[in-house]
Amino acid sequence: MAESGSSNAPNYFLTTTRVGFRLWTENDIGLASALWGDPEVSRFIDSRGVLNVAEVKQKLNAELQSQAEYGIQYWPIFLKENGEHVGCCGVRPKDISNGVMEFGVHLRRDYWGSGLAAEAGRAAIDYAFAHLHATELFAGHNPQNKASRHLLQKLGFVYIGDEFYPPTGLLHPSYTLRRLTVTT
Numbered sequence: 001m002a003e004s005g006s007s008n009a010p011n012y013f014l015t016t017t018r019v020g021f022r023l024w025t026e027n028d029i030g031l032a033s034a035l036w037g038d039p040e041v042s043r044f045i046d047s048r049g050v051l052n053v054a055e056v057k058q059k060l061n062a063e064l065q066s067q068a069e070y071g072i073q074y075w076p077i078f079l080k081e082n083g084e085h086v087g088c089c090g091v092r093p094k095d096i097s098n099g100v101m102e103f104g105v106h107l108r109r110d111y112w113g114s115g116l117a118a119e120a121g122r123a124a125i126d127y128a129f130a131h132l133h134a135t136e137l138f139a140g141h142n143p144q145n146k147a148s149r150h151l152l153q154k155l156g157f158v159y160i161g162d163e164f165y166p167p168t169g170l171l172h173p174s175y176t177l178r179r180l181t182v183t184t
Contacts, residue, residue: 010083014075016123019086019116021075024063029053031076031085032060040109044142047169066092072132074104077120086111089120091128091137099135101128103177105151112147121155129179136179140165140172149173 012020024032036042036059039050048055063073074088087107094102103125105117128134139157141148142165157175165172 010078010080012078012080014123014127015080016119018080019077019120019123020080021077021089021120021123023067024060024073024076024088026060026064028076029057029060032056034085035087035106035108038109041106044145044148044168045106046167063088069093070096072101072128074106075124077116086116086120089117089124091124091132091134094138099133101132101134101137103128103137103139103157105148117151118154121151125155125177134179137177138174139177140174142168143170143173 010020011022013023014021033053033056036045036051036056037053042051043049046055051059067073070093072091072093074092075090076088077086078084079086085108087105089105091101091103094100103121105121105124107117111117125137128137137157139152140163141152143162152175155177157177160174160176162171163174164170
């Protein structure tokens with residue numbers, strides 16, 4: 001069964017060959033719970049491991065607030081062919097005054113290893129540089145998540161050191177990607 005969110009018609013602001021991006025809404029608690037309520041997903045992003053409904057709601061509210069304040073979030077993504085919820089991908093504020101945003105992807109377990117993280121990631125990166133005028137993207141990953149390390153390297157991010165990440169209580173390998181400027 002497809003999980004297309006709160007309406008039947010997709011309202012995508014960004015698409016790739018296989019996925020569409022839209023904004024989170026308050027009605028997306030079911031989608032958010034299927035993603036961040038999965039202990040296999042949350043173990044990489046939160047030291048609490050299994051997130052209960054209230055904790056998932058807090059994460060969803062943080063995304064809604066980021067969108068309201070900065071016009072950015074880790075947007076929910078869906079398969080275009082059937083509307084199934086895949087996860088989320090996008091940017092968050094890092095150092096907005098200097099054009100630095102934090103890039104991230106969280107996929108539902110059924111889509112791990114499908115190439116969708118790279119596909120959505122490329123689109124979100126291009127969107128951040130072209131439409132949001134980011135000058136640099138920051139990203140980090142749980143040190144035990146080798147797939148995320150591989151993804152960030154594949155997307156062109158460069159390792160800059162380890163940074164403490166309060167939600168996991170761990171030092172996360174951290175990376176940067178700068179917008180290329182073309183001079184003629």
